[in-house]
Ligand SMILES: [Zn+2]
């Protein structure tokens with residue numbers, strides 16, 4: 150509120166001259182001083198109120214969330230009380246929690262809410278030295294990958310929208326990155342841990358997703374796949390066919406992908422080959438779509454800070470302003486994280502499908518489910 154002390158001193162200084170000068174002179178001076186004080190107060194008031202008003206107009210407040218109100222487990226905006234800086238939990242890629250058997254039959258934060266009732270077989274045949282069974286953690290920086298740089302010139306992928314439906318079509322081959330050589334060669338160091346005998350093959354994918362999905366009354370369980378990434382490649386849940394942490398135990402290529410029994414190439418977690426070209430200090434880009442139509446974004450949350458599963462809800466997502474079809478919009482979205490469960494762990498909206506690959510025959514070991522039952526386990 151300005152500096153009243155300074156003005157007061159000025160006034161007293163002039164007052165002391167009252168006995169030496171004419172009274173009219175002092176009155177004029179007093180008038181000038183009072184105008185000065187008035188201007189000063191106006192300037193200071195504007196200085197104090199302007200930034201406050203601009204914050205109110207640009208910053209989303211919790212009361213503007215139009216979707217269902219967040220439950221306590223969904224509160225994840227860890228904003229410091231004294232600043233606007235976003236603080237997320239740190240992810241240590243040298244000691245990531247092992248997600249083996251962390252599946253649940255209802256939505257649960259940090260778990261995959263799976264539709265599957267059996268997990269039997271498939272995946273890597275032995276645990277690599279990057280897994281620490283004592284601490285139940287694994288070291289991403291020490292994990293091996295499948296060799297090879299195979300190009301897929303026949304990869305196809307298209308996205309179109311009519312305003313209500315977004316149509317995704319492709320053949321599951323990566324459009325802008327190479328893959329490893331599959332089946333895994335016996336000369337590959339990866340062969341010591343994972344002898345994936347499957348070859349990558351072309352598939353036929355077609356999805357019609359809502360362009361503006363809404364949150365369902367209850368989250369839905371996930372099947373084998375959870376969505377499709379903008380590289381044109383499917384993303385499966387965090388598990389291998391044995392209900393183990395697929396990202397930790399299976400050996401994928403340098404783009405973190407591998408094929409399952411029917412030749413579907415897929416990721417289980419973050420692919421370092423996905424294009425996420427967000428600017429420094431900015432939220433990650435959209436990198437894929439979940440089967441309920443909600444977007445899947447990269448590793449960085451608000452202000453470009455890497456986000457962890459701890460900062461997300463039971464389905465691995467959260468709500469804030471994002472760029473959606475070219476418009477800034479406050480809406481729910483999923484994030485990829487470096488820690489389990491890595492991607493979508495239940496569907497927040499109504500999924501259009503729960504498993505595309507289950508329509509195919511030849512699932513290999515693990516498929517003992519009835520024809521119309523839950524989708525078969527992924528590899
Ligand atoms: Zn976000």
Ligand SMILES: [Zn+2]
Nearest residue numbers: 395417527528
């Ligand atoms: Zn897999």
